Amino acid sequence: MLILSSPSGAGKTTIARKLLEQDREINSSVSVTTRPMRPGEVEGRDYHFASPAEFEQMVEDNAFFEWATVFGHCYGTPKAQIRAGLKEGRDFLFDIDWQGTQQLYQKAEVDVVRVFILPPSLDELERRLISRQTDSSEVIAARMARAQAEISHWDGYDYVVVNDDVETCFAKVSAILHAERMRRTRQTGLIDFVRELTKSR
Ligand SMILES: Nc1nc2c(ncn2[C@@H]2O[C@H](COP(=O)(O)OP(=O)(O)O)[C@@H](O)[C@H]2O)c(=O)[nH]1
Numbered sequence: 211m212l213i214l215s216s217p218s219g220a221g222k223t224t225i226a227r228k229l230l231e232q233d234r235e236i237n238s239s240v241s242v243t244t245r246p247m248r249p250g251e252v253e254g255r256d257y258h259f260a261s262p263a264e265f266e267q268m269v270e271d272n273a274f275f276e277w278a279t280v281f282g283h284c285y286g287t288p289k290a291q292i293r294a295g296l297k298e299g300r301d302f303l304f305d306i307d308w309q310g311t312q313q314l315y316q317k318a319e320v321d322v323v324r325v326f327i328l329p330p331s332l333d334e335l336e337r338r339l340i341s342r343q344t345d346s347s348e349v350i351a352a353r354m355a356r357a358q359a360e361i362s363h364w365d366g367y368d369y370v371v372v373n374d375d376v377e378t379c380f381a382k383v384s385a386i387l388h389a390e391r392m393r394r395t396r397q398t399g400l401i402d403f404v405r406e407l408t409k410s411r
């Protein structure tokens with residue numbers, strides 16, 4: 211489970227989309243949210259959009275791995291799609307906040323890699339939120355007001371990457387994913403190979 215978190219507008223969705231395009235072995239965890247759909251978003255690709263009542267029902271049904279309230283809306287990671295994939299050994303990418311990251315980490319420590327993305331400056335963060343043209347000035351102001359609080363959770367992550375140039379940032383996140391896949395403990399298929407190599411000739 212590869213988690214990407216950042217203050218709103220730092221670029222995690224951009225990096226996540228590039229990873230999903232270029233790495234055939236990683237799947238996206240599609241969250242459920244009660245926030246309104248933005249122009250350009252697609253139901254089932256970016257989020258599953260739900261009413262507060264539908265979300266509440268899913269909470270009651272224990273259908274989430276984790277869920278949190280962010281910027282006044284509910285966001286949750288549904289169990290259904292991920293459980294089966296993880297059992298088959300597939301990798302999953304999560305674009306979730308620090309609260310969700312803590313919950314996932316408590317549940318699945320060794321299987322979680324946490325990456326925090328920082329903006330190069332607060333001015334640039336604001337420019338990106340404005341240039342995205344998806345939110346009203348009130349929503350942008352609310353996200354900027356939360357940015358420093360979000361950044362204060364950076365030390366709960368395994369890796370921190372500054373998203374200045376997007377290609378450089380993507381290359382770094384990609385390198386993290388590739389290195390983490392090569393951890394000895396994750397290369398379960400190697401056990402038989404090494405046993406064979408170390409047999410007496
Ligand atoms: N805990 C949790 N946070 C989520 C989930 N889905 C999205 N988020 C976070 O909610 C925040 C707001 O997301 P969004 O409204 O898409 O705005 P954006 O960060 O500007 O793209 C971001 O920090 C997301 O990472 C989820 O399923 N669980």
Ligand SMILES: Nc1ncnc2c1ncn2[C@@H]1O[C@H](COP(=O)(O)OP(=O)(O)O)[C@@H](O)[C@H]1O
Pocket residue numbers: 216217218219220221222223224225338339341342373374375376377379
């Ligand atoms: N390195 C970068 N340099 C300039 N603009 C960027 C960079 N990374 C992302 N952006 C732009 O900034 C805006 C916010 O990025 P987005 O990926 O939606 O952020 P987040 O998902 O963290 O809220 C988008 O318009 C995106 O195209």
